[in-house]
C-alpha cells in the first residue's frame with residue numbers, strides 16, 4: 001500500500017525562523033550525508049538525494065540541483081507528507097518517493113537515493129541482486145529487487161519503489177539507480193554503499209559465469225544472524241567472555 005498522505009493537514013509552521021531553529025540537527029544530517037555520497041564515490045555532480053524524517057508528518061530533503069559542497073542549513077527544504085514544502089529552495093524532484101516511503105514505513109528515519117555506478121549499470125539490465133552473497137541479507141531479505149522503470153519524479157515511479165522495498169531496506173530502480181533506507185542517515189548511507197559493493201561483486205561474478213546462489217534455508221540462517229548481530233543473543237557458545245579489561249584478560253589466558 002502506498003500512503004500518500006492525502007487529506008493529512010500539514011502542521012502549521014509559525015515562521016521560517018521557527019522551522020530553522022527546530023530542525024538544525026537534521027538539516028546538518030542531510031548535508032553531511034550528501035557530502036558523504038560524493039566522498040564515498042556514490043554520487044557524481046548533483047545526482048542522488050538524501051532525506052531525514054522530522055516526525056510522522058514531515059521530512060527534510062536535499063534541494064534540487066545544488067552542488068553538495070555549497071549546501072548550507074537554510075538551503076534544506078522541509079516537506080510535509082501532504083505535499084507542501086517550506087524553505088527558500090525547492091525540494092529534489094524525487095520528493096514523491098521519499099514522501100511515500102515515509103508514509104508507508106513508519107520505522108524509516110532517513111532515505112538515500114543514488115545513481116551509483118555499478119548498481120545503476122545492473123539496474124539498466126532490469127536485474128536486481130539475488131542471493132549470490134550472504135551480505136545481500138543486509139537489505140533485509142533474500143534478494144534486492146529492481147523496480148520497473150518509470151519516469152523520474154512520477155507517482156508511478158514512487159509506487160513501484162514502495163512495492164520493491166516491501167520487507168526490504170534497499171531496492172534498485174530500473175534504468176535509474178538505487179534507494180536505501182535506514183533508521184538514520186548513517187544507516188541508509190552505509191546500506192547504499194553496501195548495495196554498490198554487492199553490485200560490483202555480482203557483475204564481476206556474472207562476467208565469470210556460473211554464479212552459484214545461496215538457497216532459501218541458508219539466507220534464512222543469515223537473516224537470523226543479522227537480526228541478533230552484535231547482541232548477547234548472538235554470542236557464540238564456543239567463545240567465552242573473559243572480562244572487559246584487556247590486560248587482565250591477556251594475563252588470565254597465559
Ligand SMILES: [Zn+2]
Nearest residue numbers: 048094176177
Ligand atoms: Zn534519481
